[in-house]
Amino acid sequence: MRSTGGLFISFEGIDGAGKSTHIESLANVFRAQQQRVVTLTREPGGTPLAEQLRQMVLNDVMDPMTEALLVFAARRDHIQQVIRPALLRGEVVLCDRFTDASFAYQGAGRGFDWNVLATLETWVQGRAPNDSLVPMGQLLKPDLTIWFDLPPAIAAQRLLGTRVPDKFESQPVSFFEQVAGGYAQRLASDPSRFVRINADQSPELVWQDLSQAGRAIGLWI
Numbered sequence: 171m172r173s174t175g176g177l178f179i180s181f182e183g184i185d186g187a188g189k190s191t192h193i194e195s196l197a198n199v200f201r202a203q204q205q206r207v208v209t210l211t212r213e214p215g216g217t218p219l220a221e222q223l224r225q226m227v228l229n230d231v232m233d234p235m236t237e238a239l240l241v242f243a244a245r246r247d248h249i250q251q252v253i254r255p256a257l258l259r260g261e262v263v264l265c266d267r268f269t270d271a272s273f274a275y276q277g278a279g280r281g282f283d284w285n286v287l288a289t290l291e292t293w294v295q296g297r298a299p300n301d302s303l304v305p306m307g308q309l310l311k312p313d314l315t316i317w318f319d320l321p322p323a324i325a326a327q328r329l330l331g332t333r334v335p336d337k338f339e340s341q342p343v344s345f346f347e348q349v350a351g352g353y354a355q356r357l358a359s360d361p362s363r364f365v366r367i368n369a370d371q372s373p374e375l376v377w378q379d380l381s382q383a384g385r386a387i388g389l390w391i
């Protein structure tokens with residue numbers, strides 16, 4: 171929780187990990203049980219400009235650096251227009267993917283330079299002058315990141331025939347193994363920010379684990 175009362179939670183995982191329904195359920199918990207105002211948003215996307223960039227990132231073929239620059243450009247607009255204002259108003263921001271996805275997909279998946287991603291992260295998520303949201307010397311990051319961890323082979327089975335796959339969803343299992351490795355690396359570098367949920371279970375059991383994890387850190391009832 172921040173000094174404004176705002177709370178920023180991101181949700182991560184490879185495609186097919188089954189985040190979406192749980193994000194909705196969690197929004198309802200915050201609204202119904204805690205009377206909190208919830209901003210439910212996603213990346214890439216969350217603003218008209220960032221949604222346009224999303225269409226390009228998900229559908230157009232481009233080199234890894236272009237992809238990285240576009241996801242961070244979308245993120246900058248999203249932070250400025252949606253995330254910062256909501257946190258300043260003291261709201262709960264639930265974001266379907268954030269910067270860990272750039273490290274996992276562009277960094278580990280595409281093999282794009284991790285250090286350049288870290289520089290982009292510093293630029294885009296840097297502290298503003300007199301910033302009441304971000305302590306001195308820190309970046310604007312989620313207070314909590316929930317990682318839905320699912321073996322890539324299982325995710326591929328789940329995705330089979332569900333819808334027309336986008337550029338990422340049509341990648342081979344080996345790509346998602348690298349992406350999952352990227353998430354594991356992000357968790358290892360900042361373990362206190364992460365909760366890892368075993369997503370290789372029924373939605374009911376995943377929800378049970380998620381609820382338990384939140385209760386354990388005092389975030390919801």
Ligand code: TMP
Nearest residue numbers: 185213214241267268271272275276338
């Ligand atoms: P989703 O919203 O359906 O999960 O799709 C977003 C896709 O974009 C997903 O395949 C992951 C990918 N992505 C990146 O490659 N880099 C990023 O920084 C983000 C936020 C998403």
